Amino acid sequence: MPDNDTTDTKSQLSWYHCGRCGSLFQAEALNQGARRCSHCGFDPNPLPRDENKSAIPFAKSVNHVANSQDKPLGPVRQTVRREKTNPLVFRLVIIWLMSLILLIIAARNGWRQEEADKPAPKVSETDALIEKENFALLEQSVDKCKATLVGFLLSLLPEERSQFVWSPVNAMLRMMRHQDLNPLTEISPPTPNSSQWGVVRMGDEKAVEGVWMNQDGRCFEALFRKGQDAWLIDWEHFVRYNDMPFPIFLSDDGNAEGEFRLLARERLAEERKDLATISIVFYAPVFGRPTETGPPSPEFLIQRDSREGKLLEAAFAAVKNKKRPFNAKALNLDPEGMIRVRVKIRRSGEMDARAFEIVELKACHWYSSDLPGFDVDQEAK
Numbered sequence: 549m550p551d552n553d554t555t556d557t558k559s560q561l562s563w564y565h566c567g568r569c570g571s572l573f574q575a576e577a578l579n580q581g582a583r584r585c586s587h588c589g590f591d592p593n594p595l596p597r598d599e600n601k602s603a604i605p606f607a608k609s610v611n612h613v614a615n616s617q618d619k620p621l622g623p624v625r626q627t628v629r630r631e632k633t634n635p636l637v638f639r640l641v642i643i644w645l646m647s648l649i650l651l652i653i654a655a656r657n658g659w660r661q662e663e664a665d666k667p668a669p670k671v672s673e674t675d676a677l678i679e680k681e682n683f684a685l686l687e688q689s690v691d692k693c694k695a696t697l698v699g700f701l702l703s704l705l706p707e708e709r710s711q712f713v714w715s716p717v718n719a720m721l722r723m724m725r726h727q728d729l730n731p732l733t734e735i736s737p738p739t740p741n742s743s744q745w746g747v748v749r750m751g752d753e754k755a756v757e758g759v760w761m762n763q764d765g766r767c768f769e770a771l772f773r774k775g776q777d778a779w780l781i782d783w784e785h786f787v788r789y790n791d792m793p794f795p796i797f798l799s800d801d802g803n804a805e806g807e808f809r810l811l812a813r814e815r816l817a818e819e820r821k822d823l824a825t826i827s828i829v830f831y832a833p834v835f836g837r838p839t840e841t842g843p844p845s846p847e848f849l850i851q852r853d854s855r856e857g858k859l860l861e862a863a864f865a866a867v868k869n870k871k872r873p874f875n876a877k878a879l880n881l882d883p884e885g886m887i888r889v890r891v892k893i894r895r896s897g898e899m900d901a902r903a904f905e906i907v908e909l910k911a912c913h914w915y916s917s918d919l920p921g922f923d924v925d926q927e928a929k
Contacts, residue, residue, distance in 0.1 A: 566592040682747040682754075689756050690745050693772040693779045697758075698737045700781055713783040714773045714916065726789060730835070736763045746877035750917045755782075759878045766836035767881060771915055784809070785914045787835065794832035795842055797895060798904075805894045805907065809833070809914045811841055811886040814864055825849040826857055830891070838881035846904055856909040862924040863887045863912035873913035873921030888914050 566573060571587040585592045700712035706723040710716040713723075736742075738760030748755045748771065756779065759769040771782040783789070790797075791806035808830075815827040827849055832842035850857045866872075867887055872880060882888065892907040913921040 566590075568592060685747055685754060686745055686756065689772070689774075689779055690758075693745075693756050693758060693770075694737060696772065696779050696781060697770060701732075701735055701737060709783075712781055714775070714780040719783050722789060723783065726787060729793060730787070732787075733836075735766075735768060735836075744878060748874050748876045748915070750874050750915065751919055755915075757876060757878050759881075762836065767838055768836060769878065782916050784916050788833050788914060790832070794830075794845075797893070798843075798845055800895070801898045801902070803894075803896050805892065807890065807892045807910070810845075810889055810891060811882060812860070812889045812891075813844075813883075813886050814860075815847065817864075824852060826852050826860060828860065830889070830893075831886070833882075839883055841883060841886075848904070848906055850906065850909075856906065858924050859909060859912055859920055859922070860887075860889075862920075862922045863889075866922050871922075873911075873915070874919075887912055890914060 566585040566588060568590050569585060569588040571585060573586040573592075575583045575586075583592065584590065696712050700709050703709040703712070706720060706727055710720050710723065713719050738758055743758055743760035745756065745758050748757050753773070755774070756772045757769065758772070759767065761767055768786075770786045772779040773782055774780075788809045790808040790810075792804075794808050794810065797804065797806055797808075810830040811833055813829050813831065815829055820827055827847055829847055830845040834840040834842065850860065852858070852861065863873075864887060867880070867885070870880075872878065873888070889912055890910040892910065894905050894907050895902060896905075897903050910918055911921055915921075
């Protein structure tokens with residue numbers, strides 16, 4: 549304070565701290581509005597808005613510096629991780645691809661080796677000659693068989709149809725009785741796209757068999773045998789002829805006997821394989837629908853060492869090996885595990901006391917031939 553100041557003036561002076569430059573200075577205590585810092589010359593108390601303005605840029609500058617330091621850390625760490633993991637993953641992928649390629653090459657070489665090791669199926673000269681003869685026979689006969697079938701289907705009366713069937717004298721009465729009980733519905737003749745043809749060798753005789761699909765989805769098959777002037781239909785095989793409807797025969801009373809074309813199934817084949825008898829159940833086929841059957845018959849027990857037992861076992865073994873009677877080549881559309889039989893059955897008794905027995909198992913097929921259809925000794929091996 550200057551020496552020439554009066555006491556009153558000195559008493560009015562006080563020390564202050566400048567909020568702008570930080571210096572200490574003396575000023576009048578009461579005159580706050582005119583108070584100025586002696587060093588910077590400005591009001592030592594800046595307005596709040598000035599403080600905010602100065603604080604905000606400072607805060608922004610600090611945040612900016614912090615952000616500028618934080619941002620590079622992320623990419624740097626990622627780069628370090630990539631350098632550690634990418635080469636390992638890349639190597640694993642390369643090893644996996646090489647292993648896969650080697651496996652494919654080895655598998656292909658193995659398959660080729662197996663194919664090379666497998667002997668080509670040998671066809672004997674005799675079989676090749678038979679196939680050639682069968683093909684020639686089909687070329688000569690299929691159109692004639694179709695013409696016979698069309699004539700048969702267009703005929704309405706048994707007398708008219710008899711001229712198109714094999715052994716018409718024996719078939720005439722049966723045709724009349726059968727038509728009364730089972731009138732033929734509309735059947736469309738086979739076409740090249742709906743039919744399959746093959747040769748059936750019944751002993752020394754060659755017959756032609758056709759299987760075709762009807763327009764309504766039903767399926768039919770017919771065997772044509774060579775007559776003097778034409779190929780004739782095996783009518784009994786075509787209609788699956790029975791002396792009477794099999795369900796009626798099973799449910800009727802009294803003594804009766806009849807010949808039937810049926811499907812046979814072996815019951816409990818595995819469970820009974822060591823027993824002396826074979827258990828058989830018969831079913832009537834449904835005309836035009838080969839996968840369907842009628843109700844089952846009672847059980848028939850047949851001695852395995854009998855002629856019938858041996859023939860049945862041979863037929864079941866042949867079906868398991870995808871063989872047909874007489875080595876026929878047409879598709880087998882019968883229910884799985886069933887075989888075709890021509891069998892003569894006798895009924896006796898009344899109501900609950902009815903009994904059935906097999907009089908004769910004629911053959912394991914539906915053709916009008918008494919040949920068994922299978923080589924019993926060969927199929928048993």
